[in-house]
Amino acid sequence: MSSAAMRLGVLASRVRFEEKGILTALERRGFACEQIDPRSLSVRAGAAWTGPRTVLNREVGHYRALYAAAALESAGVSVLNSAAATAVCGDKWQTSAALVARGLPTPETALALTPDAALDALDRLGYPAVIKPLVGSWGRLVTRVGDPETAAAVLEHLAALPSPQSHIVYVQSEVPKVDRDIRVLVVGGRAVGATYRRSREWRTNVARGAVSERCPLEPGLTELAVAAAETVGAHIAGVDLLQDPDGRLTVLEVNDRVEFRGLQQAHGTETDVADAIAALMTKAAKT
Template sequence: MSSATLRLGVLASRVRFEEKAILTALERRGVACEQIDPRSLSVRAGVPRPGPQAVLNREIGHYRALYAASALESAGVRVLNSAAAAAVCGDKWQTSAALVAQGLPTPETTLALTPEAALEALEEFGYPAVLKPLVGSWGRLVTRVTGPEMAAAVLEHLAAMPSPQSHIVYVQREVPKPDRDIRVLVVGGRAVGATYRRSDQWRTNVARGAVSERCPLDSDLTGLAVSAAGTVGAQIAGVDLLQDPDGRLTVLEVNDRVEFRGLQQSHGTDIDVAQSMAELLIKEAQA
């Protein structure tokens, strides 16, 4: 199937820098592409859906992204990343469990089914340690606890929250690191670029003011990032890595709807992230 006969879609309720770049890259390739707003999407299970043969999932909200992917797949549409990948990447415990099962280095993690059990897990870990929501991004509600009193206060707050999911606590041992982490972007099983994300805060999320700086790719970074993306089934992934003072790398998270503005700007014209994603989407639609 030639690219001229393809019909592709980009699933997104908000068109940010990344989505604009991807839509422009597809337009340059002469491919018919439409933005699909999931807020107006409805799909009948198992019934073929007229429209794009393949869709790039860029929806910002986890649950809407997950169920939109599942619904479109049930109607015969190829979705990148798949609903299965979104389910794993969007849940920090599922990601950790997959990485551990594959033998990839990742911080020691415990899932506590109640806040009380989390307090016991923290006593085993020692302090400082990190508490995270199962679902979330941009470092929101991620808390570094430095002692039993602080942990008890945080867990008391979690216990009072109405959502049952909030009472399930993801506990992670803190990994000593410099003032940065590393984000490696993987597209189609290939690492296309990496950045250091530096911050004077312990959370190094760009959404919280961290600065992206170009990071040279080497075989260790590339191999670990590609393995992590493959482990969670993500063909497009932002793999977050930590490097301890001894230089050992560990996988922190794998993001399935990765933002790449900082990475693109840090590399200038040496890479074209949106073009890489557009080419992969076209390839998958033609397969």
């Protein structure tokens, strides 16, 4: 295999804890790797691509990540995760639809094409419920509504927003859960680690201050997380699970450009997430 084919790239406009770890792990494995900043990236249709033939997509912004992956794939580049996986994971409705089609447990979900229709959808789902933006992360703009009056106020605000996408409303039933959720990291079809995430508020995003604690990789949890990642076509995924008081697990989300600092710190030296991702990249480059 040519040296050009073995070059690896990491697509990222910001080099955070995760990207630094992956770049270091690739260097330890003896692979040349370069950061590709999507803010300065352009791909000409039909033109030859002279950059790395295997690229890990770590771009923070969803739309840049999606279109960068699609453009690179059009030039023959292998992108992890693929543009198709990024499209599904980055859109909460597409994720829910895929999970339901696979028969995996996930909260009752509805998509309303107007804020007015969302009120009817919420009446059918029942309260309490959660209103979420179709695209977004870190728990931003996710709102818990406990009654029709609160929902109407939130939906009135959404109707006043200028973006047409904001008027398409994604709603879910709130799943009763214990005081935590579970994040499982899946790499190459294998669960490499899991954490409980606890928070003082009902949202348990680490970016919002939640604390990560090591969670044992029990068979039922592992199988469900791997199945969820497979369903959306993600080779690298952070699968968020909810567990109700009776122990039943539900898939909430699948994240394709997953942050793993909290999980890594919870596992210490026993698990090397960055190296697991580096191993998957090098395997992809050799095939």
